Amino acid sequence: MSFPQNRDTHGPGKDRFMKRLFVIATLLGAAPAMADEGMWTYNNFPSAKVKEKYGFEPSQQWLDNVRLSSARLAGGCSASFVSANGLVMTNHHCARGCIDQLSTAKKDYIANGFYAKAQGEETQCPAMEINQLVKITDVTETLNKATQGLTGKKYADTLKAKMSELEQACSAGNAKARCDVVTLYQGGQYNLYEYKRFQDVRLVMAPEHAIAFFGGDPDNFEFPRYDLDVTFLRVYEDGKPATTNNFFKWSDKGAQEGELTFISGHPGRTSRGLTIAELEFQRDVVLPKTLMTLSEMRGMLTEFGRRGAEQRRISTNLLFGVENSVKALKGRHEALLDKTFFAQKVAAEQDLRKKVEANPEMKKKYAAAWDEIAKAQAQLRNIRQDLTFMENGGGLSSTLFQVARTLVRGAEEFPKANGERLREFNQANVPALEAQLFSPAPVYPELEIARLTFSLTKMREELGSDHPFVKKVLGKESPEKLAARLVKGTKLRDVKARQALYKGGKAAIAASKDPMIQLAVALDPDMRAVRKSYEENVESVIRKNSELVAKSKFEIYGTNQYPDATFSLRLSYGAVKGYSENGKQVSPITQMAGTFEHATGEEPFALPKSWLKNEKALDGTTPMNFVSTNDIIGGNSGSPVINKDAEIVGIVFDGNIQSLGGEYGFDESVNRSVSVHSQAIIESLTKIYGATRLLEELRPGSTKVPPVKASPAK
Template sequence: MKRIFVVLAGLCLLIQSPAIADEGMWLPSLIHKLNIGEMQEMGMELSAEEIYSINNSSLKDAIVALDRGSCTGELISSEGLILTNHHCGFDEIQTHSSVDHDYLQDGFWAKTKAEELPNPGKTVSFLVRVEDVTDQVTADVTEEMSFAERNGAIQRKSFEIQKEATEDTHYDARVQSLFEGNRYYLFVYETFRDVRLVGAPPKSIGKFGGDTDNWMWPRHTGDFALFRVYCGPDGKPANYSEDNIPFQPRHHLPISLKGYEKGDFAMVMGYPGSTNRYKSSFGINYTMTETNEARINARAKKLEILKLYMGSSQKARIQYASKHARSSNYYKYSIGQNKGLNALQVIEKKKNIEEEFTNWVNASEERQAKYGQALELIESAYENTNDESAYEYLVETMVRGPEVFYFSYGAKGLYEALKQGNQERIASNAEQLRAELDEYFKDYNAGTDAKVAAALMEVYHENVIPGYYPSFFKEVKNKYKGDFNAYAEKMFEKTVFADKATLEDFLNNPKLKTLEKDQAFQSALAVFDLMSVLGSKMSETKADLLTGRRLFVAGIMEMYKDKTFYPDANSTMRLTYGTVGDYIPRDGVHYSHFTTLKGYIEKEVPGDDEFDVPAKLKELYFAKDYGQYADKDGTLHTCFTTNNDITGGNSGSPVINGNGELIGVAFDGNWEAMSGDIAFEPELQKCINVDIRFVLWTIDKFAGATNLINEMTIVK
């Protein structure tokens, strides 16, 4: 597989200079060797053992991965109360919302544990331990092995290690590659399956500023939500049951009301998803011109259509709120990333590093023999990107675009069973589809999906060469004279997959002929057949590409043997440390390191979807009713910035002061540093956080949920 199935982390590993404390996503299990001295010099009062310990309670025991790493949360009470971001709980809030109980619009607060709402499928995972297993994993690897042989040996050993680590336990484990296949670590987790929604502010606080303020500073967004993790009476993970009890964690974070000053130590622990800081110049060019462009072109059309429908009614807004939010986030991110990479001249900087590496390799015959092909193998993967370009657009326009293709493709098993005449399989597949209908059609509008389908098929047609068109494009050209709107209209008119009652009737008596004539289903088959073909073509350079990456990283580590390295993020727990601070984004502009509640009043646009301000908030503001949550300057701080190194997956991560106390919740990065996943910019990169005092003020003063405040350990 080339660049799509295998994420390039490309050019080199992160080289961490002791002088730059804000860059680095460190494994907590290694800070006793690499970082603790510098952290303590900067203001950390805890020991390495108090941050990460296997045998004793430590900070790591209060940090959880939500849904195996999509977001981060932290335990803030001895009764399993979890704090995370509003956007991390957005799907659950939307799922529980209805016209009669609009929790997105009005917020939700459980005043008793009996009122907390279950969320089937949602999980939280605690890290039990981390272990370097490189020697065991590579024990059978030799230099003479082919890529396939090497990969097979590594997989076999990894499975053995995982099995041994979890035998006779309820834990799960993963052996994960770090440093591009040069090191391997075992991560052992305890995962809980009963996670209930406890509280969320209204969207006018939790998503204040909407898409306009997303990735921007200054911010005034109360981006937080509360969940609770439950366990069986024995304290172990269990499926939802009324008999379950709140989980008692080994550690929960005390909450500081003391605030912060510019320059104060700040640490973030969480589960960053992925970074590609060391992509080659070739890889970065591909990201900008192919991946990001496909995302921008497709999602601009999709978001316009969704927004129009959402404005038609309260029901429509609730239905598509989560879908719109998911799509818009990385639409804007891709625009910002391209802008940042150009502004920072990242490709040119990468070329300079590549030249330095090449000169170092060529200075020694031994190094030439060992690393001489590394960059050549990486570069060759980018010689012809037609396959990848088509794949990028196919995913954005027809896999993640209209819902009808992905949903109807779920009937392929039924289709095959009907062709075989296998009655048992027919019944089983029909029942499986039937079980999905309520959830799918609850938040679905066929007319909107038809418009999305037509617009995005047109985007694909305009941006991909004809040799990569799905087979049904011929019908669009010949029968519909190239009119994708007409094709989509007919497709939705005839398909059984656009209406719940029609689909139920079909599933009660499924016929092969129906699926053979169903335009949406047959189009979906063509889309996923093409996806498979492109995947096969892209797999041709997988061995060379991964070998090149591994050798290049090994060479960089040898080239800079006196430096300290950290691996790219890969949804495993990481720690990053830095300081609270302001920044200067451009000439003549100086941003303060914090915002206050006054910003809500200044930004207010009454009735606006993004900048409406709740009446209760305004009442409290004008009365200056901040209670114990006011800063010493008399204002209520809403958000603040630090230079912690974060990325997607860190959403909801705790911001912790030098005493191990919670001072904020990370929720965003700044627009000027959208290049950060590829190139960290120490002068510009900022982590945007909700002030914990604003969180507590909203819970206490705004919502009156003092029952939740009473659970917490408050430090004044």
């Protein structure tokens, strides 16, 4: 569903999922991609391979247009430009944060939806940034030359400084530019991605939550599906709708069975190239611990929501995210626990290492890399709890504390040379940092106290009451009393107070009596110390040696490979195609009539009143959702699905249950992306929401849609 894509693996779905893992495991080596597999970078897209299978070869001009028509929600999701006037399409669940922040007890846009009938009614999202990738530059040679022969702290510091230098030179002080050095192939390659940044993003249309997430958790990662998971935004420049020269036009017919499809989006993360030592650490330590904490947090938020209607409203978005994360991590953990699957992962790595050992020159350069990564994982085990609860926010889960820490660290970091700062404070990241820091998004004290109490309690439980950091945080207070005192005493809910501290720098921070600021000042040295230990003794070792592993793969298997997902723009190709499940064929396209047949009147299968009222007006044969063989992962949510003419035929919102193995591999026979059909969007906007202005912008000159019949799902 949301970033990252998630799915529960209990019940019959688990068996379906696990049955495919041994097949997926055979695809996890470093050999070139098979079938429709691959989340390809735009500067290494296999156009000839697409032509060989589907008869269409994307040209460079085609690729450039699709890249510029694609967009990224900086907070974690994909999107696309769909008009010349800055109109952006993404998922409802991707824009949910904005919709929730604009809602109040009297105007609940999550429950009731939102539509701006006129441009003046389009409402600015408090904290959203949209990026458009305008240029890709390979900077591998520059970074390798800068770090050649270096290890440990010297390697980490040099790499960080050089990345910051490249990013700063790229953005050149332009607040509308965002530049990121992207690590590909676990360090085998580095690309500099230059984005155009839009920070004035406004909500145009969002359906009700009940239809955007119809079927809720029971239907999540299932197919057939019947969701209208779509929302429209608009990017503005200088107070006016932005002019977007590159955008996707709307297909007349939408996705057709057997049709070639492309998905252009920003997959968040895959682990197909990690070593066995890294996967073992995830399987044995990270995933079990994280799942336990998230499950407990889910219980806390569920209880909080039962206190009253307003408590439920303000906590639902956070609960939604926690539940999604639980399901995602459950799926990953199940994959790594499967013995046959993991044994074949081990075999693939051993085969690669044998090839390296057999070549004296390669052995000298690369053979020790896997053992060095394993040693770094052992070191990470020793500091994991401190890193989690001290530096990574596990012990102080609070929006207001994170604001305080950003202000405290900013005052310390900004006077330094750009290359010496912590990465998040380098000059290229300042516009995004300031947008988040000064966001007028509401912060709810009661929810803040509940979250902070929970995380402080977990910190004391995991680190122990005698841990020096725990003593420094809590003193003689209980988690409950400390959380209440901090939240009630801070002034950081006021954006003007944040701005004054930010502008005042070190002097303002030192003089502040705000309890959140004072706590952040007191804790920052300890937090920095554990981060420093991680960066110098773990991260730098893994980076350096992963680079060597990647180079060994290049020498053995060549460069015709795709890198693991990194929340950078990728293009996948496939076709609208059903699959076999439990001996039965699943048709690839569902119909709108099935939505009403699937409804029960009770959550999560209760349709909005607008849908029930207009059921008879709808053409029930209109395609609703569909599946395709495109390779995707979490972060692809909101990606446009396009045909060979670069026209919108749908929008990705999920994957089927068999796609859970997408974290570690791809099996074309059953892995499917799940998308909203473009015809369902038009039919809904026309006959349910009366969104004439929006329809005219999507399809200039016509709001009529040719009838398209879909085969009912079996």
